[in-house]
Amino acid sequence: MTLPGFEQYIKCGTRGNCHGCRKGRTAEWQESEKTLYVAMRWGLAQAQLFKECCIETYALRERETPEGQQKTGNETQDREGAPSGYRGHDRNRVLDKCYDYINFCVDRVIPKKSITVYPNNKPYKTKDVIDCINCKRLAFKKRRGVEHGPQAIRDAGLLDRLSTMDYPLHDYGDLNFTHLAKDECFMHVPFPRTVGLANKMLASAVGSAVEAGHTCITLGGDHSLAIGSVQGHYKHCPDLCLIWVDAHADINTPLTSPSGNLHGQSVSFLLKELQDKMPEVPGFSWVKPFLSTSDLVYIGLRDVDPGEHYILKNCGIQYFTMRDIDRMGIQRVMEMSLDHLLSRKQKPIHLSFDIDAFDPSLAPATGTPVNGGLTYREGIYLAEEINNTGLLSAMDLVEVNPTLGATREAVEATASLAVDVIAASLGKTREGAHISFDKLPSPGTTYKADNEQKICL
Numbered sequence: 001m002t003l004p005g006f007e008q009y010i011k012c013g014t015r016g017n018c019h020g021c022r023k024g025r026t027a028e029w030q031e032s033e034k035t036l037y038v039a040m041r042w043g044l045a046q047a048q049l050f051k052e053c054c055i056e057t058y059a060l061r062e063r064e065t066p067e068g069q070q071k072t073g074n075e076t077q078d079r080e081g082a083p084s085g086y087r088g089h090d091r092n093r094v095l096d097k098c099y100d101y102i103n104f105c106v107d108r109v110i111p112k113k114s115i116t117v118y119p120n121n122k123p124y125k126t127k128d129v130i131d132c133i134n135c136k137r138l139a140f141k142k143r144r145g146v147e148h149g150p151q152a153i154r155d156a157g158l159l160d161r162l163s164t165m166d167y168p169l170h171d172y173g174d175l176n177f178t179h180l181a182k183d184e185c186f187m188h189v190p191f192p193r194t195v196g197l198a199n200k201m202l203a204s205a206v207g208s209a210v211e212a213g214h215t216c217i218t219l220g221g222d223h224s225l226a227i228g229s230v231q232g233h234y235k236h237c238p239d240l241c242l243i244w245v246d247a248h249a250d251i252n253t254p255l256t257s258p259s260g261n262l263h264g265q266s267v268s269f270l271l272k273e274l275q276d277k278m279p280e281v282p283g284f285s286w287v288k289p290f291l292s293t294s295d296l297v298y299i300g301l302r303d304v305d306p307g308e309h310y311i312l313k314n315c316g317i318q319y320f321t322m323r324d325i326d327r328m329g330i331q332r333v334m335e336m337s338l339d340h341l342l343s344r345k346q347k348p349i350h351l352s353f354d355i356d357a358f359d360p361s362l363a364p365a366t367g368t369p370v371n372g373g374l375t376y377r378e379g380i381y382l383a384e385e386i387n388n389t390g391l392l393s394a395m396d397l398v399e400v401n402p403t404l405g406a407t408r409e410a411v412e413a414t415a416s417l418a419v420d421v422i423a424a425s426l427g428k429t430r431e432g433a434h435i436s437f438d439k440l441p442s443p444g445t446t447y448k449a450d451n452e453q454k455i456c457l
Contacts, residue, residue: 145403146367149415150174150219152402153422156415161423172209175201186282188260195262196283199228203286206232210394217422220398222263222367223250226352227287230270233394234290237348240393241295241341242270245382246354247370249301249308249319253277256307264305267296273315293317295347297337299382300325300357303370322372330378334385348393351386351425355399355418365405365414376417383424397422 154171162169177198179191186192202218206229209216218229223246233240244250244267251267253274254260268274269284270291278289298319304312312319318340320333328336341347356366359373374382386392397418405411420428 146220146222146399146401148402149221149398149400152365152400152411152415153219153397153418156412156419158419158422161419161428162426165423165426165428167426170214172205175205177201185260187254187279189254189257189262189265189281190260192262192281193283195224196281196286199225199231199284200286202228203232203235206394207235208232210236215392215426216394218394218396220396220400223266223352223354223396223398224261224263225398226250226266226396227262227269227284229394229396230291230350230352231287233348233350234288237393238290239345240348240350241297242267242291242350242352243297243299243337243341243386244352245299245357245374245379246352247300247303247356247373248354248368249298249304249312250354251308251311252305253307254279254281256305256311258305267291268311271296271315274311295341297341299333299337300374302372303368322374325374325378330374330381334382338385338389342389342391346391349386349389349391350394350396351383351392352396353383353398353421353425355397355414355421358417363400363414363417364410365401365403366399367401367404368399376420379417379421380424380430383421384429387425387427392425395422395425 151174159169159171175198177194180194180197183191183193202225206216206218210233216229216233218225230240230242248264249267250264251271251274252258252265253268254265255277257265268278269281269287270289271293272289272291273293275289293315296317298312298317300322301319302322311317318337320337325333341349355363356369357374358379359375360366360369360371362373362376363369400414400418402411402415405414
């Protein structure tokens with residue numbers, strides 16, 4: 001970023017706020033005016049003087065006090081050798097001019113954040129998902145746009161990417177949620193009954209997919225959906241373990257949450273050890289706390305609330321902050337995480353991945369970005385290592401928000417990153433996901449590859 005030069009500032013035709021312009025000086029007069037220098041007597045060296053063309057200023061001189069004369073507090077009004085008209089208020093005029101220049105730079109250089117809905121978002125509002133969209137929009141008024149995340153991920157090529165990996169694939173589409181007409185806040189938790197009902201429906205859908213022997217991928221949406229997806233997974237895999245990849249712990253209770261947002265409280269609904277600290281939230285009576293703190297690992301934390309920090313420490317939860325990743329490396333972090341969860345028993349893994357775990361430079365289109373996140377290589381390595389266990393049973397990918405990208409490219413980059421994470425979790429390696437040959441083909445034989453029969457010549 002380059003600031004405008006001071007000459008650009010002086011010659012700006014629309015500036016109109018400097019002392020010289022206010023006196024009606026013409027551009028020609030300014031061009032012909034002799035270049036002078038601001039001389040400030042309060043500590044600047046000669047090399048620090050800067051050019052100014054609109055106020056009368058003078059060369060820096062040290063005050064010389066005649067013998068026998070004492071310095072007084074009014075010395076700025078009695079400067080030896082100063083031309084007539086030099087007064088102490090010149091210092092304020094100089095400061096005003098500095099502020100004027102700074103504001104000029106701010107107005108023309110520093111970008112201002114704006115939220116734009118791009119035309120390519122319109123297809124997300126299809127007839128099939130309109131109930132879901134309305135539910136999300138009403139339930140999370142401060143986080144509008146996250147309801148478009150699933151379609152953005154599909155548009156980024158998720159189904160095409162997975163189809164090249166020789167997986168039988170079925171997209172169940174979007175769940176249709178209904179917003180309850182009467183759903184008052186509980187404490188400062190907004191729309192608890194609506195969110196509870198939506199998660200109950202999601203739990204049923206995830207449970208059905210897992211029961212059928214499928215690896216279930218749930219696209220969000222915000223992270224409150226993990227209450228339902230993990231509960232549904234638990235119904236048919238009661239010994240599961242949970243890997244939570246996120247910049248945030250999402251383990252507040254309604255009593256500790258600064259905001260009341262349910263997407264920051266998901267894990268507290270699942271943990272057995274926290275149930276004596278949890279009030280009875282309307283709409284969540286169906287939730288059965290089942291998860292032990294020993295079956296939970298956090299990776300990528302860097303924005304943890306005070307109440308969450310207390311819970312993490314006092315419940316003995318295994319967690320790795322970004323500082324831990326910087327210090328030990330992602331390989332060691334994954335070794336320790338998987339050893340903690342799987343050393344006693346091989347368990348089904350539920351991976352809940354918030355896209356804001358990545359650095360905002362990689363995933364800008366998300367609701368709560370935090371600087372200093374995972375690099376692309378760290379995030380993909382994490383997903384590859386989970387796939388290498390052969391135990392991934394269900395996965396959430398949440399918090400892609402197309403309306404928060406500053407540009408269309410930012411939205412596409414975030415959604416494409418989500419696709420890469422999902423593909424890596426399901427076996428896509430950085431050397432490529434290759435369909436294996438039974439044997440190396442010979443000339444004149446037929447073989448099958450890439451789902452097509454081919455002939456070697």
